[in-house]
Amino acid sequence: MRPQARRGLAKGKGAPTPAFPPLARPKPRVPKGVRILTLDIETSPLLSYHWRIFDENIGIDQIQEDTTILSFGAKWLDSRQLIYLDTGGRGVDKVRDDSILMQPLWNLLHQADVIVMQNGQAFDRRTINARLAIHGYSPPSPYKVVDTHTHGRQAFRFTSNKLEWQARVLTHTTKHKHSKFPGFELWLECMKDNPKAWAEMKKYNLQDVRACEAVYLKQRPWINHPNVSAYDKSLLTQCRTCGSANIEADGYETTRAAQYVRYRCNDCGAWSRGKQMLTPAETRKVKVA
Numbered sequence: 001m002r003p004q005a006r007r008g009l010a011k012g013k014g015a016p017t018p019a020f021p022p023l024a025r026p027k028p029r030v031p032k033g034v035r036i037l038t039l040d041i042e043t044s045p046l047l048s049y050h051w052r053i054f055d056e057n058i059g060i061d062q063i064q065e066d067t068t069i070l071s072f073g074a075k076w077l078d079s080r081q082l083i084y085l086d087t088g089g090r091g092v093d094k095v096r097d098d099s100i101l102m103q104p105l106w107n108l109l110h111q112a113d114v115i116v117m118q119n120g121q122a123f124d125r126r127t128i129n130a131r132l133a134i135h136g137y138s139p140p141s142p143y144k145v146v147d148t149h150t151h152g153r154q155a156f157r158f159t160s161n162k163l164e165w166q167a168r169v170l171t172h173t174t175k176h177k178h179s180k181f182p183g184f185e186l187w188l189e190c191m192k193d194n195p196k197a198w199a200e201m202k203k204y205n206l207q208d209v210r211a212c213e214a215v216y217l218k219q220r221p222w223i224n225h226p227n228v229s230a231y232d233k234s235l236l237t238q239c240r241t242c243g244s245a246n247i248e249a250d251g252y253e254t255t256r257a258a259q260y261v262r263y264r265c266n267d268c269g270a271w272s273r274g275k276q277m278l279t280p281a282e283t284r285k286v287k288v289a
C-alpha cells in the first residue's frame, strides 16, 4: 500500500504545503552500528635551502627535511575519551620520526566507517596516506570522509569556513589559542622537543578535535551525510543522517522519474527519502524524463 504522508501535499499540486515547524533544539544523536571518528593531525614544516623569501620555487634537491606528522588527536563520536599521541619526549633528533604514530593511526583509520576532519579531504587524509606509504604500510580499510571545511563551503556561506570561525558562530567551543607559544613559535619549540610546547600542542590539537566534532554535529542535518541507516541492521525506518527512528513523513520527494515519501527526523532535523517508489510502473511508462 502506498504510504501516506502526514501532511500529504506535494509541491506543485496547487495547494501550499502546511507549515512544518523547524526543530527548536535538534538532538545530536549518535547512530548505532557505524563508527564515526573525528581526527586532526599536526605536521612539521618542510626545511629547505632557498635564496629568496617571496615567489620562490624550491627544487627537491634544496629540501633538507621532509614534512612529517608531529601529533594527532582523535575522538569517537560514541565515546567521551580523547585520543592523543605525539613524537615528543625522545630528543630533538626524533621529533621528525613519526614511525611511532603510524600503527596507532592505521588502527584508528581501519576501525572507522566515517572520519570527520576539517580540510581532511585535501590535507589530513592525503598526508596520512603519504606517511603510511613511506613507512611501508598497506591501506587501512576504506572509510568515508566528512570534511567540515568542504561541507561548510558547499552548504553554507559563512563569513569564513575556517574551523575557528565555524566553531565560534555554530557552537560554544572555541579554538584554543596557543598563548605561551604564539603562532609559529609553538612548532619551533616542539621541533626543539620542549616539553612545555608539547603540552601546549596537545591542548591545541585536542581542542581542534572537540571543535571539529561540535561543528560537524551542527552541520550534519544540512549536509549530504553518508547514509548511517545502511549500517544499522534493525528493521526500523530511520533517519539517514543520525539513525533515529523518530522520523515523520512529510510530503513527497520527486525525482525525474518518480515520487517517494519524504521524512523529517524529529531528533536531528535532517530529511530523508523513503526507498519505495510510489509511482506505479504503468504510470512511469507514460511519463517522460
Ligand SMILES: [Zn+2]
Pocket (backbone or CB within 6 Å): 239, 240, 241, 242, 243, 244, 265, 266, 267, 268, 269, 270
Ligand atoms: Zn536524524
